[in-house]
Amino acid sequence: MPGPGYAFIDDSERDNVLEVLSYWREHRLDFDNPGNAGMVRRFEDAAAARFGVPHCVPVNSGTSALLAALAGLGIGPGDEVIVPGYMFVASIGAVVYSGATPVLAEIDESLTLDPADVRTRITPRTKAIMAVHMLGAPSDMAALRALADEHSLALLEDNAQATGGSYRGELLGTIGAAGAFSLNPFKVVTGMDGGFLLTRDPRLFQRAHSFHDQGWFPYRQETGEGEPVFGLNLRMSELNAAVALAQLAKLDTVLERTRAVKRSLLEQIPERAGMRRRRLHDADGECGTLTVFVFDSAAAAAAVAEHIGCKPLIDSPKHYYGGLPALAALGRGERGPFPFRVPGDLDTARDYGKGALPQTDDMLARSVALSTGVSDSYLGAGNGLGPSATPQDVERVADEFNTAVSKVLG
Template sequence: MPGPGYAFLGTEEAANVEAVLKDWQLTRYSYDKPETTSFVLRFEQAVQSLFDVPHAVAVNSGTSALITALAAIGVGPGDEVIVPGYTFIASIGSIVYSGATPVLAEIDESLTLDPRDVEAKITPSTKAIMAVHMLGAPCDLAALREIAQRHDLAIVEDVAQACGGSYRGRRLGTHGTVGAFSLNPFKVITSGEGGFVLTSDAHLYQRGYSFQDQGWFPLRTDTGDGDILFGLNLRMPELSGAVACAQLDKLDEVLAATRSVKHAVAARIPARDGVRRRTLHDREGECGTLLIHIFDHPADATSVADALGTKTMLHSGRHYYGNMPQLAALTDGTASPAPFRAPGTESKHDYRRGSLPQTDDILARAVAISIGVSDSYLGAGYGVTVQATESDIERAADQFTATVDAVLG
């Protein structure tokens, strides 16, 4: 079971899908049935209500959401976008495909951007900060917003792994200039494949909508206020919209479950020397999908992870910059890992493993207990499901505690 939303798939999603199949209305545009309201449009309207934002654009993936967000704010060649070295590769890939240059920044023990390093990486070419709310928990948005305002930068919130989470009482994705979300099977809620973009700015909404639908103005009008763009086809299919509508209705129910199970697991694991919990910038607002422990020494983290049949976060596939061969290719300039882009463009930047020593060190010492996110590639190979019973919780917590005690002595 990949993500917590998967466990909540049921009759509501099935009924919506059956409604789509009944009339074979597979696209959001009901050309011959103007009285029909598509599920994709209903989803956008429901997102606007739930997140209390005036504009939402549904797209076909979280990656599409990111590149749509970048297109909306006008990121392009000559621009730099600061992004953490610990994130899924799509965050960095979307910057590369926009024609801009990704500038990697360190994380801190929240496993999100370290504001101090973000500020150190700002240059005259910096256009935006991509604030990735990694592993269900918010970045230090207060610090990042202060930096962005002082340097006149946009903030793109990558909320792929934290849909529904909040920071200081406001949903994630509504604090920055634009917010980008994923609905793939490993996320908090899912539509199979899909994503969406949020913004409070009408002009950015127009640009985002036009970019994801071949340059049409919002709701596919021929003319309108805003910019004329060449767009792509990144639209959310109607079947995905049908599932997304039902899942969005369950978002707070899903989060209540993950948070409850996480608190129960955490309560059974005592504090001790040699290991501590991940820093959280908003304990009430995090999604509760993972419980992260950071050890004092990498060797201890590796021993605990090995004993539990999982791995440290340093080995979480293409979530760690050092495991992205595409970045190494950008660094040495001998090949172009991005079609439509000249080789050697990023030769002045060092993306090789070791270029972010603080990030390397923290990830080597971090071990995750999954709470409903069963994704070994993410490093979430040990834990419980969102439907865990009390005995499941006790077993997982007690095994983790016993393993830590055996390793640390």
């Protein structure tokens, strides 16, 4: 199964879906916009309550959540958004489609934004820093928030891979100006697809809500407080909301199980000369969905990965800036990959190709992940364990990994 939420699907998801279908059947002759009282609105209210924020915008994907957040922040042409070189393509793609310029920054041994490098990338055009909580673990939010405050920048959280995670007691996705979440099948909990945006800012909420629903003010009102926006149709469906609502209620259980599996695995895989665990900014706050080991050399990481049937993290093109040919084309001023941008609309040519972030290249080439909740071979973690793993399963995977490491490192 791709994400841990799948292991917990039961009658509650089915009952919610059947409730939606029953409503549609009973009201098919007089059906008229049940959304305000339907599953989407119920999910919106439940997510806002669960994360302790006043505003939630349910959308059809995590990508749409990012795009709506940028629209809510008023970011567009002429603006720059700092994004890590290790992310999912949607993080950069949302910035590109907003009309703004993505500015790539290095990651550190946490595999998240390196605040020291971020500082060097800030210019008078910088409007936001996007913290991407990769592989279920938080970015260094204290340092990034201090930078954002110092330079009057928005701090946007891409929390697609870390739903329910926290940083020093604060829930991820609620620390910055806005948090974007994904509910696709590879995430902590799922709606089969979909996503949502959280914010405490009423103006950002109004703009993001209007953007995701054809310019209507919140809850499909023709007028309201705020400003008119040309919007798109990025709405979450009732069926996705039905599944997501049931999954949201299980979030604590899902996290408890994935974290327990990871703790058990780590107890049986010791650090050793030539290999250490990924650095975590808050070990208690990470989701536990993936376990990453960093080797002293890329050759060792590649050899271990080959032994256990996976690959180093650098070999996942849409998670690595150097694997995005469309991004490199943007830097060269080409129009082809970008239907809504003027050729050469960047202020200067930018090098987005492999090698532009040597620290990121090095870290990803030396990192290998085992699944402890999310199984995704494209991400580099198609092997390992799921939330239903038995002690015997954990022992088997640990033995396989330890054997591979011993063969490679001696």
